[in-house]
Each structure stands twice: as C-alpha cells, then as structure tokens.
Amino acid sequence: MGTLQVNNIAGAKANGIDDVMPFAYEETWDATDGTAHRADFFGSSTGSGSVDYRIPTQEMMGVTINASVTLDPNADVGPTTAGGPGSSTVSGTAYTLELAHDSGVSVGFGTETIENGGTVSATSTGGDEDNATGYIKYAAGPLTVGYQESYQNSANGVEDNEGEMWGIAYTSGDISVSYGESAFSNAGVSDTVSVETEMDSMQISYTMGAMTIAAATFETTNAVGIAGRTFEENEISVSFAF
DSSP: OOOOEESSSSSSSSHHOOOOOSSSSEEEETTTSSSSSSSOOSSSSTSSEEEEEEEOOOETTEEEEEEOOOEEEETOOOOTTTBBOOOOOOOOOEEEEEEETTSEEEEOOOOOOOTOOOOSTTTTOOOOOOOOOOEEEEETTTTEEEEEEEEEETTOOOOOOEEEEEEEEEEEEEEEEEEEEEEEEEEOOOOOOOOOEEEEEEEEEEEEETEEEEEEEEEESSSSGGGOOOEEEEEEEEEEEE
C-alpha cells in the first residue's frame, strides 16, 4: 500500500529532488560559503519534522512512476525535541511526481505550499508561499545529462527566488567525471532582479576495490548575492567501504 515515513532531518521526498543533476562527487553548491543564494531551495521548508506518504512504484508501458505527498505541521522548523512542542504556526504540504522511461529519459516535478508563510518568520500572518521545481535527465550508456529549474513565489512583499541547474557526467568502469553549473537570483515586488549568484564545479572520482578517491574544484561568482565577490575551493576525498 506504499510507505509512510517520518522525516527527522532533511528526509522528505520533496527535499530529495531539490537537485538531481548528475555529478561524480558532490552537487555544485556543496562548497559554497553559506546556505543562502543556492538553487536547491525547493523542499527545504518541509524537509525536516514532516511525514511522507510514498506510493508503491508503478510500472506502465515502459514507464516507472513514483509519487509522494509530504505533510509538515511545523514548516520551516526542524523536528521537535522531547518535551518541546513545535514553535511554528505555519504548516506546509508538498507533492512530487517522477517518471522514468526505458529509453533513458526521466522527468520529475514537485510543488510545495507553505500556508500563511508570506515572510521569513515561522509565525507569519501573510499570504501563502508556493514553490515548484521540474527536471529532465537523459542517460545513454555511460553518459548522463540533466537540466532543472526551481521557482519560489513568495508573498507579503518578500522577494521571489529562481534557480537553474544543469550537469553532465560520464562513467566508464571505475572512473567518473562530471561538470555542472547552477545559478540563483531573486526579484523584489518591483521586479528588480538581484545580482545572480553562479556556481560551477568540475569533478572526478575513481574506485579501486573498497577505496574511492575523488577530487573536485568549485567556484562561485557573485557569492551570497554580492557583485564581484568570488569563492573558490578544491577538495580531495578518500573513502573506504567494507
């Protein structure tokens, strides 16, 4: 009859499709300086302290279908602690639908509504906030490419957010390489567009038995919405699985 899941920290299905672009190591925003001004904002309000219902995976004419609904009585607030009820008076609901065809094409969509969530405050008395995302990916042998957009329609005079992401990854045997970009911007009630924050990353990973070695370079332009500010980071990772 499906799966009922209690989400503690960032476990909701909607939060799980915030960025599904292919990569060899991590998402493009993994090394940015801060959590704001990132394109992966979809599903974050209902990601923690919520409950998912996920339908059983359906198969129809070569298409695999997955869908979910998330209910969060304390949107924008993490899980409660023992003896500490949630402090939010804002509730949220999210829906996802994902379709994957045998040809290698997959698409997904998500919507999220934060009721009475017109401002950053979790106890807002403003209008509703509506978020949406959509993606398409294509896998042909070792090559995978993808494109995704997200949008937040805020209320009560809060700026709207827009996110755009794309990535390409190639995997051959034990080695994977990838390149990806993402961009974030917002606009005020007067339609004045902010400085666009752009992120890109080139990555490679190699698996040898139980050991995986990965390396990546990240670069952010107009970091945290400040024109001319850049942020760069290089990472090397060695992991073991037994």
